């Protein structure tokens with residue numbers, strides 16, 4: 001429709017969609033009274049979560065309780081925990097070397113494990129099975145249907161587990177996932193009541209002790225917030241790690257440059273590199289940005305509504321007025337794949353971020369404005385530590401330094417295993433893909 005009708009199109013009777021990267025920040029600004037669109041947010045069946053809150057002011061109140069947990073300062077405190085999990089994952093991959101390892105599942109298990117006190121220990125599973133990841137993905141894909149039939153999720157949530165298991169394993173995972181989060185919230189709630197000065201600080205303990213009104217602290221509301229926070233963190237981070245690793249492994253010149261950069265950082269034997277150190281590495285940073293660009297983050301059109309003001313969009317000497325109350329959006333995929341900004345947009349090319357072109361403004365995987373991803377600092381910490389520890393520990397038969405714990409090679413994995421074929425709120429991949437798989441040959445080196 002954009003090719004036929006231009007950059008600003010009324011795509012259905014209610015909604016306007018935009019395809020002009022210059023307009024992205026105008027649609028998603030940090031200031032102003034901006035709501036979400038109820039028709040979009042109802043698809044997940046969690047209307048009381050911060051993510052799905054429609055009203056701007058209520059959203060600000062709910063988000064204010066979460067903000068301190070996700071500040072850069074708080075995430076730095078998480079760093080040792082993330083590093084321990086990544087190191088364990090890297091060692092487990094080496095131990096599980098008898099057949100191909102599903103790297104995308106390993107990353108999914110990793111992202112699940114460091115999501116707030118879930119005690120899931122997914123990375124200890126030999127096959128890296130990740131119940132939460134699969135449940136979250138199934139829920140995200142189902143959103144396309146649930147937008148039209150919003151009764152689906154409330155019904156699923158009420159299913160007894162035996163019936164859910166009879167229907168489909170993903171449905172059962174989803175019910176178990178929600179039940180597990182509900183149990184964690186209920187436990188936190190009774191702990192906070194019985195021991196008001198306890199120092200244990202999961203996301204739930206934190207909210208329960210915050211200044212939010214008591215009506216905002218119900219077990220049901222906090223369960224909804226927990227479900228979306230964990231699900232949003234797992235799917236996106238695991239996919240960004242997977243896509244970035246796939247491209248690095250498939251281009252020996254990229255791997256060589258990355259390993260050269262990682263090899264010179266000063267790390268004591270047996271220790272993980274520290275975040276402050278690796279965040280300054282230009283080539284690793286460029287790989288992460290390129291990986292975020294090609295993994296897209298959230299692919300759905302994230303509609304915004306100005307309830308009481310018109311929105312005037314202006315670009316290239318043209319102006320459009322979006323009337324108050326009208327949902328308007330621009331998909332991240334259209335920004336990331338715009339060939340005027342990113343030449344050969346399908347190719348993984350970290351160098352484009354090092355050419356002084358000020359491309360950062362067009363990296364919108366985390367969206368922008370008042371509803372921008374709250375987990376961005378945590379996601380970056382996971383990406384930096386995950387990739388740095390993995391690529392210090394592993395080389396390929398073509399590119400290695402001699403001090404790795406193993407050599408890896410992609411196993412029957414091609415571009416078609418990472419290419420987006422549809423929008424399931426996150427990228428949909430061809431259904432018969434077996435994931436991003438590697439084979440591992442342990443070496444005698446020990447350094448990580």
Ligand code: HEM
Nearest residue numbers: 050051232233236237240297298302365366367373375379
């Ligand atoms: C590469 C990793 C990630 C990407 C690309 C990503 C992307 C996004 C995007 C685009 C949004 C905006 C959605 C909207 O406008 O409706 C969002 C919101 C959100 N994300 Fe992330 N995310 C990532 C990791 C995480 C992590 C690690 C967490 C927490 C554990 C998290 C928690 C959330 C939450 C709670 C929201 C809702 C925020 C609000 O409504 O105020 N995300 N994310």
